Amino acid sequence: MVLLEATAIGKRFGGVIAVDDVSASVHEHSIHAVIGPNGAGKTTFFNTLSGFYFPDGGTVHFDGREITRMPNWQRVAAGMGRTFQTPSIFPELTVHENLQLGIWSQAGQAFRLRGGTRAQTQAVEARIDELLGFVNLASSRSRLVAELSHGSQRLCEIAMSLSTSPKIVLLDEPMAGLAEAETERIVGVIRDLRERLGLTVLFVEHNMRVVLSLADRITVMDRGRLLAEGTPNEISANEAVRDAYLGREVVDHV
Amino acid sequence: MTPALRTALVIGGLLALAPLVLPIVHLDVSIVSEVLLFAIAAMSVNLLLGYTGLPAFGNAAFFGLGSYGAALSIKYAHVHFIEAVLVGTLAGLVGGLILGPFLLRRRGIYFGLLAIAFGQVFYFIAYRFTSVTGGEDGMNFARPYVGFPNVHFSLNEMSFYYVALAIYLGIVALFSVVAVSPFGRTLVAIRQNEVRVRYLGINTDRFIFVALLISSTIAGLGGAMFALLINFAYPLTLDWHQSGDFVLIMILGGAGTIWGPLVGATIFVIGKDIISTITPLWQIFLGALFIACVLGFPKGILGSIAAFRDRRALVGAASAPDAQTPLPRGTS
Structure with missing residues (x-):
């Protein structure tokens, strides 16, 4: 199809x-x-x-x-989710906050003027863990994205594009501008997008x-x-x- | 009790006690009311410029609409104090509803220019429409009765101050809640990278429009209270110089911070009051202060203090590698 x-x-x-x-x-x-x-x-x-x-x-x-x-x-x-040639991220926010927004967006919660309920927050946190696990960035959860390496920023951006649950x-x-090892990481993630996430x-x-x-x-x-x-x-x-x-x-x- | 709430209680307490020390430093209570109202106006700029990154160079339009909303309703409809404040606040909101759809179409410097231009339109209406607004002379009025049944007096300067303080603290509370809400975080994200926010499925225009409405309503409220403080509305409250003062106050205190506008307004209003008794050239000093601020500490007074604290925390974390010290945050 x-x-x-x-x-x-x-x-x-x-x-x-x-x-x-x-x-x-x-x-x-x-x-x-x-x-x-x-x-x-x-x-x-x-x-x-x-x-x-x-x-x-x-x-x-x-x-x-x-x-x-x-x-x-x-x-x-x-x-539809997308990434950019130069990673398009929120540099002054943490990895965690970068992922939060898309999850709120998909859940229709981004427009809330107050913080979420405990259950909502837990659901968001669980989803962030899942996304970070997928791109293998869990250890960078509370770091500012600006401090990450170029390759990790790209992985973070891929996780962001997944946060809205795209098809x-x-x-x-x-792979632009990445060293060999980082290229391999991205290749693995792209394969996983299909194999593991369908x-x-x-x-x-x-x-x-x-x-x-x-x-x-x-x-x-x-x-x-x-x-x-x-x-x-x-x-x-x-x-x-x-x-x-x-x-x-x-x-x-x- | 969270640190933020503790800060709020300390500052709120100090402001509540401020009238007691004013006679010692030979200041009138009305000048502290003016500080609060300018802080409110600067907060309206802060929401757009400090949080969302939109150059809100025309917020005096909403402030002035609030002033004229209050003054005109008192003069022509003989309303009470509370109603005049409500009319002025609504005038700010309506101004946002009218200008918002146009401002939304532009970003960056063009947004700023458009905001200035629209503000000047209101300025010239107030300036030229002499038969209704009094034109250049403005319009004065006696401060009306409060508006509660069986309360047959108008607020004196001291009680006015506490009303202004209550309104100011209410807006601070609103900002504190909104700043950490998904809506507030989305505004900060728009400032950093609007394209990415759109590619997270968010209609950023809608968020910016609502931010504009909140901002214009707050500015209208501040302007209405300002007219009632000085019992006078005049065209210069709509002027782009006035907008510039609000931006200056916000940047001086610290963009994107809760208390920055209060710090900036305190320095601006009281500094102006003191210097203008010494020399009519007080604007030179104001200009010098602004240049020093932008060159020396572009994050403003509170922003610079926060950055300094974060650096110290970072040094502490480096010397104790196992400590789970959270990393510095640019925007909270």
Whole structure:
């Protein structure tokens, strides 16, 4: 079943056509990657799916309904979580407080002008423990997020995107700027998103080795256009993809 | 008893006893009432600027609406004290309802400019609409009777002070509860990263609108009480200079703190009173103070003290590695 479907998306900024007629189908319980060289329009395409921008043309369907021009906060309520290339967090709040907000939001409690009841607070705390356990950050619970390493901030952001109980998680270059060991941690977490939580993952990435080993479906973009879509084997065998982006040695190496 | 409640009782107690020491330092009780009302106005700015990060550079509009709401209702409808305060408070709320939808569309410096511009609109209405508002001369009135049945007197300066104190402490209590509520924490999160708050499924516009309404209502209440303190409403209470004073008071005391506005208002109002008896150039000293504050301790007086305490706590925790000392907090 297709969970997230983008059809003929177009987006321009002034005279620059950033995304031109790109479609993609993200299947439920899949790990789907969007790749392409710098300036291919990956992030712009990604942002039209998450409602950061609205596309100029085309439609986006999610979980059986059209969301093309749905405000971003409503998409979250509909079951979409996302992270950003530079971790988007609350630096001056603790890890615990960073996670609290999304849980309140999902429970419809964020608008309360008074603190919650004991039962509500306990439920929130239990959920925070669960999320921190999942990304392995339990020991950093009461630290300020600004003090965490880049990789831990990213894990915290992934936990935040899970705090609203999404069906799909959109990750914008989750491995960007990370050391090898931290990359492995994130790769493990992305696998767990599907295996342990049963979620669907769409991520933008340019680390080809990671993409080919992690994704089960890949959308390749180049200069704002859709170049190919397929399984890792199909993509690594695709001549157009090899010419435009990969470089033979990278693909052969894998 | 929590430390916060203990602080509140100590400060509330000191304020309640303040009139006893005033004659010693040759201050009139009405000046301490003015401190409280300016602290209230600065708290209305604090909610938007200190907590939510919105440059509320036009809150005098709501303060002045409160002043004129009280003055006009007394002059034309001959209402009592309590009703005049209510009308002024409602005028602030209505001002927020009218301006809120426009202000909501902008963030950052554009929000600030829009707030100033809207404030000036009210200023010029009060200034030009001479037949109703008295224009530049303002409008004076006699302080009306309290408004309780069979109470045929108006508040003297001393009883006015205690009414102002009760209102001030009520607003402090409101802030203390709201600041730690999910709503208050969401406002702080909006200040730090609004995009992330939206991507947690929260319609931030709705939160900002409600914060604006609370802020404008509080400013209206402060303005109504201010008009009743001086028995006078005048256009400059709506002016952007007045808004600037409120911002200055808030920053001086400490943005995002409960007691900062009171500390800032005390220094501002009493400092102005003392210096202006010595020289008419008191604004120079005020400007110098503001520059010193922004350059030297941008977190304000209370914010700097809290940061200093946190640093000391951190040093203590480092020397005792097993101690479960909570880490410093930037915003609580």
